Amino acid sequence: MKIVEKIVNAKTGEEKIIEREATAEELLEAQENRAKAEAEAAAKAEAQSKLAALLDRLGITEEEAKLLLG
16 A cells, blocks of 8 residues: 655745555554444444334334424
């Protein structure tokens, strides 16, 4: 995996772009972040599915449920 870094000299405004290979630590962090994001997406999808099933059983729309909860 490539890492692109932009370094800006605050005094001169000079910009330097550096492209390098990711370190093992960076690769591990990226993998952990990806797994966390996938888990969060799965949890959100499950919650949406449960909400849809509940609304279906109640026979109301999401907008109607929001009105009921005020």
